[in-house]
Amino acid sequence: NDNKNKVVVDENSAIIKIFRGFQGELDAKHDKHERLVKISRDVTIDSKRTIFLLHRHRDGSDREGNDEILNDAKDKIKEIQNIRFLAMAEELEGEDPYQFMRAISPGMQEYIEAISFYYYLKHGQLISLNEIQKDLVFSKTGEDEQNKILTLNVPPIEYLLGLADLTGELMRLTINSVGAGNLETPYKICEFLQIVYDAFNSYGNTLKDLNRKMGTLRQSLRKVENACYTLHVRGSEIPKHMFADVFMTSGDDKYAEDVE
Amino acid sequence: NDNKNKVVVDENSAIIKIFRGFQGELDAKHDKHERLVKISRDVTIDSKRTIFLLHRHRDGSDREGNDEILNDAKDKIKEIQNIRFLAMAEELEGEDPYQFMRAISPGMQEYIEAISFYYYLKHGQLISLNEIQKDLVFSKTGEDEQNKILTLNVPPIEYLLGLADLTGELMRLTINSVGAGNLETPYKICEFLQIVYDAFNSYGNTLKDLNRKMGTLRQSLRKVENACYTLHVRGSEIPKHMFADVFMTSGDDKYAEDVE
Amino acid sequence: MxxxxxxxxxxxxxxxxxxxxxxxxxxxxxxxxxxxxxxxxxxxxxxxxxxxxxxxxxxxxxxxxxxxxxxxxxxxxxxxxxxxxxxxxxxxxxxxxxxxxxxxxxxxxxxxxxxxxxxxxxxxxxxxxxxxxxxxxxxDLDDYLMGLLQLASELSRLAVNAVIAGDYARPLQISSFLGELESGFRLLNLKNDALRKRFDALKYDVKKVEEVVYDLSIRGLKPSTET
Amino acid sequence: MxxxxxxxxxxxxxxxxxxxxxxxxxxxxxxxxxxxxxxxxxxxxxxxxxxxxxxxxxxxxxxxxxxxxxxxxxxxxxxxxxxxxxxxxxxxxxxxxxxxxxxxxxxxxxxxxxxxxxxxxxxxxxxxxxxxxxxxxxxDLDDYLMGLLQLASELSRLAVNAVIAGDYARPLQISSFLGELESGFRLLNLKNDALRKRFDALKYDVKKVEEVVYDLSIRGLKPSTET
Amino acid sequence: MxxxxxxxxxxxxxxxxxxxxxxxxxxxxxxxxxxxxxxxxxxxxxxxxxxxxxxxxxxxxxxxxxxxxxxxxxxxxxxxxxxxxxxxxxxxxxxxxxxxxxxxxxxxxxxxxxxxxxxxxxxxxxxxxxxxxxxxxxxDLDDYLMGLLQLASELSRLAVNAVIAGDYARPLQISSFLGELESGFRLLNLKNDALRKRFDALKYDVKKVEEVVYDLSIRGLKPSTET
Amino acid sequence: MxxxxxxxxxxxxxxxxxxxxxxxxxxxxxxxxxxxxxxxxxxxxxxxxxxxxxxxxxxxxxxxxxxxxxxxxxxxxxxxxxxxxxxxxxxxxxxxxxxxxxxxxxxxxxxxxxxxxxxxxxxxxxxxxxxxxxxxxxxDLDDYLMGLLQLASELSRLAVNAVIAGDYARPLQISSFLGELESGFRLLNLKNDALRKRFDALKYDVKKVEEVVYDLSIRGLKPSTET
Amino acid sequence: MxxxxxxxxxxxxxxxxxxxxxxxxxxxxxxxxxxxxxxxxxxxxxxxxxxxxxxxxxxxxxxxxxxxxxxxxxxxxxxxxxxxxxxxxxxxxxxxxxxxxxxxxxxxxxxxxxxxxxxxxxxxxxxxxxxxxxxxxxxDLDDYLMGLLQLASELSRLAVNAVIAGDYARPLQISSFLGELESGFRLLNLKNDALRKRFDALKYDVKKVEEVVYDLSIRGLKPSTET
Amino acid sequence: MxxxxxxxxxxxxxxxxxxxxxxxxxxxxxxxxxxxxxxxxxxxxxxxxxxxxxxxxxxxxxxxxxxxxxxxxxxxxxxxxxxxxxxxxxxxxxxxxxxxxxxxxxxxxxxxxxxxxxxxxxxxxxxxxxxxxxxxxxxDLDDYLMGLLQLASELSRLAVNAVIAGDYARPLQISSFLGELESGFRLLNLKNDALRKRFDALKYDVKKVEEVVYDLSIRGLKPSTET
Ligand SMILES: [Mn+2]
Ligand SMILES: [Mn+2]
Known part of the structure; x- marks a missing residue:
């Protein structure tokens, strides 16, 4: 490669000398960017798969498959952390992480979506930023045999954007739950989404990316509300004597009062 | 076709009976529209070819090929009139021509562009709407052996839109002329385009389609002015003794005065 | 000059x-x-x-x-x-x-x-x-047909409101009418973009009324006089 | 110089x-x-x-x-x-x-x-x-009208949530209010594009609430106090 | 009611x-x-x-x-x-x-x-x-400034046509005027998008006229009266 | 030459x-x-x-x-x-x-x-x-899959009309079929935008049919022959 | 199952x-x-x-x-x-x-x-x-033609630089070549938008080289070996 | 809660x-x-x-x-x-x-x-x-490089104005400088869209200055001190 260039480039030129230096620097940056995009894409794919897997979970039912699904998902998440994110942290060691945010952001958001979805199914709660961050601190043995701590920083904004996407998955979970005759989950999710929606609304226009996702969030909320509504008006029709039969999976009879 | 439908459609239904009638009417209209689109497309292709042919003309030079080119173009134009436009006029007999204007308009405009380009090269003048209209009156022997007059109406707006396109061809003619060392044509065209430009400008925003073409018209004019400018400043450099030599094709020495 | x-x-x-x-x-x-x-x-x-x-x-x-x-x-x-x-x-x-x-x-x-x-x-x-x-x-024929398609939307809304008003026969009547209208439109080779697009909405209107009739049927509210 | x-x-x-x-x-x-x-x-x-x-x-x-x-x-x-x-x-x-x-x-x-x-x-x-x-x-008048149209969307959402909360009267009240509002807007010759577009959403909101009332009606949940 | x-x-x-x-x-x-x-x-x-x-x-x-x-x-x-x-x-x-x-x-x-x-x-x-x-x-101030920017385009066209008409002094005069105008606009902190965009066109107009003056200069056609 | x-x-x-x-x-x-x-x-x-x-x-x-x-x-x-x-x-x-x-x-x-x-x-x-x-x-594979998704919508409509026609077995059969189809699509890692968007509609089709089955079951209309 | x-x-x-x-x-x-x-x-x-x-x-x-x-x-x-x-x-x-x-x-x-x-x-x-x-x-044919049009631009630049380098024959050779190329393209009935647009640029390339030849000829620099 | x-x-x-x-x-x-x-x-x-x-x-x-x-x-x-x-x-x-x-x-x-x-x-x-x-x-390196590309445009304009001011050496100096700059940029693998796009403009600037040098060459105005 160098030989080829020598044919035409005057290597004594001051400008050429200067540019030779830039060449390496630019290539290094681009290559790092490329590698990060690649890792990020892998994270996205793995996270999407985890979410797909989790949608086989049937919340509220005591299906024996549920535990297994959660365990599988947990394994996948651990794998993302220990392979993908470790590699990412190594690439970013000593860098201003925001320089490569465009490369890593898609994967990170999808991962936050996946882990928070997992966490919600497991604990019925929102995972905190701290908890997410905790999993992305790695200890690594350096060349000097000393242990070094590598931290992959999760910016709060990425956390918020990941949560915005989570609401879409919760909406799908609701639709699936209604189909499965699960009566509790939709109401729980509905309340959850209402709080998220109000919170995001109260942030106003501070975040452009978030704004873009607000429309989807609102739609998801309306869909969940409509699902609860459907459950409610349909539930009202159940003849009393059939009640136990139809809702045997749900130990909750708070809906009985609605039955005429 | 009818048999197939009978399997499923209740032919006694009043609604179905009504719609059977519409079917024929809609199909007839659509078919006519399709045929007109086809004719219009053929007119466009033929007109474009005529324009291409005319660009081989070298105005201002006494090239022997010029007459031949104009004759060929005239033949092509006659053919468009007597085959394409006659067919179009027959299709439109007794119709509101504006109903199918969207189908015929592209071809008509391209034809106006072609014939006015021809006319300009031949006579150095703008062809009038009347002259264009005159060529599109056909006499046809009807079934009753009586001669009938068919007129294909050229709306003034189509005429204007065709002229707007003509300016683009005149710009190309200028560029070609400069290349060919023809010194008179560019100045003539420049004046011509200035008048057209001023006129169109003075129409204001009355015509949406025209507005769309004004940008191109302005660009064409600027290109022609720049071409004249280039000719002029370059012409100024010709050593006096070489003058006759270089501009032997142009019998005009009105540019001599500009030579320093 | x-x-x-x-x-x-x-x-x-x-x-x-x-x-x-x-x-x-x-x-x-x-x-x-x-x-x-x-x-x-x-x-x-x-x-x-x-x-x-x-x-x-x-x-x-x-x-x-x-x-x-x-x-x-x-x-x-x-x-x-x-x-x-x-x-x-x-x-x-x-x-x-x-x-x-x-x-x-x-x-x-x-x-x-x-x-x-x-x-x-x-x-x-x-x-x-x-x-x-x-x-x-x-x-214009297209405009007349457009009017009919708008009618379909209006009637699908009427079917809903008729049930609210306790009129259970009207939805059946509308359903049958819209079904015929749909068949009629299917006879046509629609080229026109606007009409064809609007025709897609008709399918939705028909479906909506079918669901109303379904709701009546399953609850035994469908008047039996209908053939 | x-x-x-x-x-x-x-x-x-x-x-x-x-x-x-x-x-x-x-x-x-x-x-x-x-x-x-x-x-x-x-x-x-x-x-x-x-x-x-x-x-x-x-x-x-x-x-x-x-x-x-x-x-x-x-x-x-x-x-x-x-x-x-x-x-x-x-x-x-x-x-x-x-x-x-x-x-x-x-x-x-x-x-x-x-x-x-x-x-x-x-x-x-x-x-x-x-x-x-x-x-x-x-x-500005247009802004006031926009506010009213936003109200319509909010109320159509409220009708749904009221049913979830077991309040079956609220949808009827909303339906009647939105019907009036729609009639009012129909009197206006809206030139403002944004308003006109939003008005189309109002029609959808009205329909949505009618469907809620319909769902209540067909299941006999509609409070009878309403005439 | x-x-x-x-x-x-x-x-x-x-x-x-x-x-x-x-x-x-x-x-x-x-x-x-x-x-x-x-x-x-x-x-x-x-x-x-x-x-x-x-x-x-x-x-x-x-x-x-x-x-x-x-x-x-x-x-x-x-x-x-x-x-x-x-x-x-x-x-x-x-x-x-x-x-x-x-x-x-x-x-x-x-x-x-x-x-x-x-x-x-x-x-x-x-x-x-x-x-x-x-x-x-x-x-409005913005409209006045827009008018000036339109003037610049017109004058750049005039410089070309002046040469065609054999007037070689006019381009110099225009070039100097547009130079001043450009300097003036550089003092302004333009926020208005339309103005800012049009200002970019001004730079092009200035350059165009400079090229006309250049063409005259290199051919020795530039009137010497200018200092 | x-x-x-x-x-x-x-x-x-x-x-x-x-x-x-x-x-x-x-x-x-x-x-x-x-x-x-x-x-x-x-x-x-x-x-x-x-x-x-x-x-x-x-x-x-x-x-x-x-x-x-x-x-x-x-x-x-x-x-x-x-x-x-x-x-x-x-x-x-x-x-x-x-x-x-x-x-x-x-x-x-x-x-x-x-x-x-x-x-x-x-x-x-x-x-x-x-x-x-x-x-x-x-x-093309994508086109075949698109065809299947269109089938799902058609069948969800058929489930409704089957009930109207008094055929209570058909919805069960459709429900089971669509459930399988949905599971199948879940196995695919869809990249294609058009396909994925259409796939979201499939879930609603499935849900609609499940509601029909639910309606039949609470009324004791569900045929028992189904396994 | x-x-x-x-x-x-x-x-x-x-x-x-x-x-x-x-x-x-x-x-x-x-x-x-x-x-x-x-x-x-x-x-x-x-x-x-x-x-x-x-x-x-x-x-x-x-x-x-x-x-x-x-x-x-x-x-x-x-x-x-x-x-x-x-x-x-x-x-x-x-x-x-x-x-x-x-x-x-x-x-x-x-x-x-x-x-x-x-x-x-x-x-x-x-x-x-x-x-x-x-x-x-x-x-692909279109891609080959695009390549030829890019060649024309490169050659028009070469004509200018050849003169600077003192090579007065090269512009003549390029001018003749581009003239042929343009005639060739004129034979094509170009539909393709990208190609046609690029073709318009060809004319300017041709014109540029013709101007170089003109410059050479009025200064007696045109080599006479050219036929 | x-x-x-x-x-x-x-x-x-x-x-x-x-x-x-x-x-x-x-x-x-x-x-x-x-x-x-x-x-x-x-x-x-x-x-x-x-x-x-x-x-x-x-x-x-x-x-x-x-x-x-x-x-x-x-x-x-x-x-x-x-x-x-x-x-x-x-x-x-x-x-x-x-x-x-x-x-x-x-x-x-x-x-x-x-x-x-x-x-x-x-x-x-x-x-x-x-x-x-x-x-x-x-x-940032990209920003520094962007600055250099803007310099190229400014210098191509300066070449024109230098000729107007009677300075015939400056264009040669600029031409040589821009040529080297272009070679330098060609060494880089530009990925960045903005830089690459701006680099295309550099090619145009180089060509423009080449044409100025050409104009000087053909008129014998090029100072001979240049090697
Ligand atoms: Mn998602
Ligand atoms: Mn044309």
Missing amino acids: DVSDTLTATFTELQGYLQAEQQLREDIRFAVRDIEQTTREIQKVLQAIHQPQGLTKIALVCENSRKLFKDVQDQIKILSDKIPANQYYKYHDHWKFAIQRLAFLAALVIFLETEQLIDRQTAADIIGVKVSKEDGFHV | DVSDTLTATFTELQGYLQAEQQLREDIRFAVRDIEQTTREIQKVLQAIHQPQGLTKIALVCENSRKLFKDVQDQIKILSDKIPANQYYKYHDHWKFAIQRLAFLAALVIFLETEQLIDRQTAADIIGVKVSKEDGFHV | DVSDTLTATFTELQGYLQAEQQLREDIRFAVRDIEQTTREIQKVLQAIHQPQGLTKIALVCENSRKLFKDVQDQIKILSDKIPANQYYKYHDHWKFAIQRLAFLAALVIFLETEQLIDRQTAADIIGVKVSKEDGFHV | DVSDTLTATFTELQGYLQAEQQLREDIRFAVRDIEQTTREIQKVLQAIHQPQGLTKIALVCENSRKLFKDVQDQIKILSDKIPANQYYKYHDHWKFAIQRLAFLAALVIFLETEQLIDRQTAADIIGVKVSKEDGFHV | DVSDTLTATFTELQGYLQAEQQLREDIRFAVRDIEQTTREIQKVLQAIHQPQGLTKIALVCENSRKLFKDVQDQIKILSDKIPANQYYKYHDHWKFAIQRLAFLAALVIFLETEQLIDRQTAADIIGVKVSKEDGFHV | DVSDTLTATFTELQGYLQAEQQLREDIRFAVRDIEQTTREIQKVLQAIHQPQGLTKIALVCENSRKLFKDVQDQIKILSDKIPANQYYKYHDHWKFAIQRLAFLAALVIFLETEQLIDRQTAADIIGVKVSKEDGFHV
């Missing part, structure tokens, strides 16, 4: 033409605005059918609309007098939506009065136009 | 004007940001009505919103003091959406308290602006 | 407002159309400078334009009488382009007559408006 | 290629239009299943569709004969939607006849194309 | 197809990136012709480029091996611009070596592809 | 974070605005080189610019003090264009003073930033 003078003369003449046309468009715009105003009033009158007692007052509602249609006929006359022969389609875009809306409203009146599909002649008569383009200012 | 000096002087003066205007825009931006902040707080308070127990706490919710509206009034005062006479519409785009949102929220409070449509005077009073252009900083 | 009646009354009143506003817009549209017509005539008169003999008739061309500007002043009066106090910017979009064009044409006349930049007061006087917002119907 | 002659020969040859391609596109457009025409007829025939007596005539309906599919096969042959080897994807956009629609209709016929999912080979055979890209004119 | 198992098997298979395709796109992207890298190097080598001593080293420059073209051929082989039969156009957009650029560079080498227009066969050979679609990975 | 409370607490905390960030952005905006103002002043000073006598006053012009660069350094300090460690790229978009412009102006000063390409260290020193990101607020 010769060329220059000819050119200027030509363009001045054309300018006169353009100005006249622009004035005509202005006049049309005003005439259409009046028609639209009356159209909105008719629509407001007919909206009553969706109200709880609406279906009991159908005769009155139709009568009131027909009175307003008389005004429309006069306004259409004013408009059509402005249009030169054989230039209907030159200005068609100006009134096409108004005519579609009127065709829809006329069709709704006829459906309410007779449970039948309005035919083109009747629609033309109510609106005050001709059926065929040879006779002058007419209702 | 002469020309050059004059020109520089001229442009230096112009730069002064531009800078002043830019500063004013900056100030307006800040003032509007504060208003938007309070607006979001009011909205958050009112969102409670969609929650399971929300409809039982309407009085409290409205009271709390009205307290925040007092803050809005002060913030509007700060904003309007900045706007030179004659220039309301020069900067209208800056606060238009905020005022629409406030008009909507005021209308929601009034509906919850009285089941009535807010009139312009009341809306202006609650927000802290004038009704008429002549009196200064006012609520 | 009560609610229904109040609501109808309210909306009928609102429709009155909307109709009045719509009528006003209609009136403005017509008034602006007349202004545009005269503007086009002025432009046509001034276009003559690009023609071969044009530059020899500058005095006559300017005189003729100024006569037409008298008509503009009357038409502006008719327009401005229609605009209620406080609402200039509500309808600004209607006449903004016309005023920009007039500012440009006035600037062109002044340049041709005096080789100077028109100041705002002169521009306002020629067009028949006020300079300052406070005094009523005025020329 | 040598160069000139070669060049002219070269370009004359190239012009031949360009014209041939243009002609080919024209031919394809016509061939596809014929296919679309027959497709619409098949669809018309199959619509009968939604009518009250429709489900009793399934055998006849399928037979009639299959006859029309024979015509499709001939028309596909005409089309595919026109497409040079290796150029399927150069013109794919021309017939993609038609093939999707045909895949859907073939899948519907197979479902009605066998209650099974059509496999790609069967779909290809009915339509008259190949399964695999390597063998020539084939059904 | 039977149905379920078949269905799962089917979809698992389909998932395999989808994943393979996704992987293929990834592979193509990488292969094309390598080609682009070498293309840039060839271009760098050929830029030398514009330098003062460049035209004296043409043989060396061409030789060096041809060495790099060998690498291109290998890289094209890697790419084309990945593309299944019949799917060239499915992925055409990925490499279209690279091939156009290579066609241009090959044409430049041939012109420098022989003063002739490269024919498609030669271009294909140098790049390492086939000429005809039927034979597999080929250079 | 538990879930609800946790959620609310979380979101309140995040809101604080967002508000702080927003405030910081606001502060940055103001700091950058000041920098831009000084940048415009430097640019205005340097514009003088294009004027007839400009090239004779280079020393003075450079001196004046350097004085203003001192102000820039202070303003950059104010800005950089606001940016937390390792967040340079978080807010990079805010100042990126300003730094590019400053890099260009610094490069222009150095070129005028020394005829050399500015190196990064010198550019950083003049602007008042660091070279390497490890050291804090620095000039």
